[in-house]
């Protein structure tokens with residue numbers, strides 16, 4: 160299957176995902192610009208680690224995933240020679256070294272060492288938070304929309320108690336969908352369509368949310384007293400392919416965000432899975 164959404168305008172934040180046919184099936188074998196192994200003291204060779212390379216001065220980031228033996232490889236056409244910053248994503252781990260690499264004309268080799276992170280909360284996705292949070296399905300569903308403009312991590316790091324949270328949640332309702340912490344914007348008029356619930360009803364809803372959130376944020380404890388349940392890293396065939404991401408070239412994050420055109424995530428995706436024709 161191949162899906163492509165074209166950029167509607169120059170400078171639009173965009174992202175293309177390619178899942179390429181495995182080299183054995185490809186017509187011409189791929190050569191690789193950068194390869195190596197990923198490992199940690201805890202796990203040895205690590206599968207499913209996302210490794211991202213971004214060339215100095217470029218807006219493009221290419222990401223590959225390590226296989227069962229911890230091996231990763233960037234296809235040559237995706238990584239022209241130059242200086243690259245390296246980053247990893249493997250929940251619970253940080254990259255120790257190297258954080259940058261000079262990619263030459265041939266095959267550059269770099270083995271990556273990871274270590275357990277000191278701050279696992281900073282690595283949870285919204286889905287990981289929802290999975291980890293205590294509370295009823297109804298309570299969790301009531302805070303689903305809190306992820307529209309920022310991550311749940313921001314919410315869970317709050318020290319506000321229930322009373323203070325009612326005010327915070329009320330303030331959130333004054334922002335339009337495109338507001339975000341780097342650029343808070345206020346609604347200039349009530350949202351059109353459908354009308355709003357009576358204020359008493361909204362207040363009761365905010366109180367319920369605030370009450371629940373005060374039991375899972377840091378208002379009464381120094382550290383979260385529930386364990387983090389993270390989603391597993393990719394495995395097997397899910398590690399084959401690479402991700403190609405292009406950011407808006409605009410320096411102003413608010414302007415870049417307004418560039419976002421589709422899907423709410425500013426992503427343009429192009430897929431080719433290993434099992435597709």
Ligand code: HEC
Nearest residue numbers: 304305307308313314317328331334335336338339340343
């Ligand atoms: C429409 C966009 C939007 C939504 C939806 C939203 N927020 Fe926010 N949030 C913001 C913005 C903008 C800021 C930064 C400015 C501020 O603090 O008012 C922020 C900041 C915060 C902060 C940090 C500020 C503080 O005083 O502690 C918390 C906590 C927070 N939000 C909680 C929530 C909760 C809980 C929800 C869901 C009920 C939510 N947010 C939904 C836009 C939003």
